[in-house]
Amino acid sequence: MGKRISLILFCLFGLFCGLTSSAGAGASSDIPSLFHAARIDRDMTFCGEKAELDRNDTRQRMEKQMLLTLWNRPQVVLWIKRANRYFPVIEQKLKENEMPEDLKYIALVESGLRPHAGSARGAVGFWQFTRSTGEKYGLQIDSQKDERRNILQSTDAAISYLKTLYRVFGSWTLAAAAYNMGEHGLQAEIMVQENSDFYDLYLSLETQQYVFRILAAKRIMTEPEQYGFDFLPGDLYPPLAYKEVSVMCFDLTPVAIVAKAADTSFKVIKDLNPQLRGHYLAAGQHLIHVPEGSAKGFDKRFQSLMKTWDKDQENRVYVVKQGDNLSAIAERFNVPLPALIIWNDLDHRQNIHPGDRLVIRSRQGDF
Template identity: 55%
Template sequence: MMSALSITTPLEFCGEPVPVEVQEVRERIEKELLLSLWHRPQVILWLKRSRRYMPYIEEVLRSEGMPDDLKYVAIAESALRPHARSSKGAVGFWQFMNYTGQQYGLVINRRIDERRNIFASTQAAIRYLSDLYATFGSWALAAAAYNMGEVGLNAEIVEQGVNNYYQLYLNLETQRYIFRIIAIKLILEDPAKYGFYLAEEDYYPALSFDRVRVQCFKETPIRIIAQAAQTHFKVIKDLNPEIRGHYLPEGNHAILIPKEGSENFQARYRDLLKHWSSNQKEQTYLVKEGDHLTAIAERFGVSLASLIIWNRLNPKAPIHPGDRLIIYPKESVPLTVDEDENGNNSTSVKNN
């Protein structure tokens, strides 16, 4: 093990020399190597996932003329997990915060979160890193700014009078950040050196899919898309982790489906959508004093789970008088009578 920690020189990150002749730099790389190697299952998962996601990241980096080493930023950020979420609210493969993700063109709302989409988030992350490099003139500093924010890093550069990452005193997380990426690079470039021997079949297969256009004239259940693709709800969710919940919002969407489900998909989708729409009887219920979700669900003959999904409710949060709930009651359930804000009775039914 100790012999594997020996660092051969020269060592580079994104084509820039790493000053391993400086004792502190060498020690920090060794520390991150040891910490990563101690968590062997994590490293194995890095390796297994790399065949699934890295080819696309590498392709985009090549097309933009950017260093290949930047692909290791995604591993440091999320371990290549689409649903990774930090305590600060960063989400997805590249751990974008809400504001920054939207600034770089990602759709982030109640229904869609493209931070979880490997294609959209990679494009955004590489544009962001390119902008950071243009600002700081160093890939190490650009990656550090990606971690701590450009304003904070620039303030430290000005205050300390130093613009070399390896000479800056930064917060602990950012002090470790580049060294952790370098450790990941060393391990993934030569896993056998560190005792990781994976056969070809051990790696997770590359993503296999066809991309189809789905037009939703209103919120549409994902199960309709799954049925049209001749697959299951879970498969659509796994291929499209950016979709939140059980419905696609109104609009035109590019959706990934299994290759075997793409033939005649559009015809099946149109038929299923027409059938679903013709059977929908949407009703709005005005919550009254003393109401609770279980009783409302029983009253309309629907499941509590359906009521929660239709209205995107938090099961643990209370409902309040005046709240409006969307319900798709069974045919046998009579129309409910609601009171408006003036105390007048009314029914609210919408046939779609």
């Protein structure tokens, strides 16, 4: 058994060495040892509040988080690359609200700066809002849009939430802990333990490590070269670049038409607007991001495309008859069932009834 464990540890060490030597363009060949990386040799702060690292228990928690973070070097490489794209947006909004810049690291540890990140608890997006908290702070979350995935709108909501938490607790460190575990839970622990020092509170293991995860991320991200991450400007993902256009929809409108009006692809529109769900925009006014250079003339192209599409729709309507079902209709007109469902914005479990009108964009044969 002892030999087997030694072999496993040796293989893991070999895997780690392989990862560190091939983590991407940002990985230096001069990677500091784990012993050096874990060494806490200076004071650290979060939002100007000094971290209490002079005690054995807090130092151990900090060392653990540094080691765990640096173990996953590919993750750190992606953090640094994505930060060049998204941090400028977050930093600007924090500055406008006169809030500490360190709060940006909450988004980093929550989602890795991934718009579609999700958790088992139903949290989604850059700042990992649950539905209830997101809606409480003004985010639209429904079948058409999920603004938790939009860096601008979700950051506005996170700033409002963090302001509330700071007013309640009077400390950014406690506000971060409350962001992780919920303000009511943290208030209860403070009252029961009669202690309001985060570093001296006994909380869930996840929340006890949460601030240290943020501190580790801050230290590595502010001094990446010290940990073997050497990047050239071209290695980093470019900052967000787009123009915002206003789109008025009088009925359900295909995102594909928005893409054509912007002289781009469906995928580009979805990537620039990760809050959009599905293939359609609901009736109403929408602010949509389009590639730079495509905003000029967008409205004229959009109106022209919509007129053509509306007229074309009239010639592609099939009226459901007795005994029809979606699979049979798709087979009859030689179209994929998923396409039929998307064209008509249906749920695959949805029943259809005689007299219903279905759009079929491509077909063989006559109605």
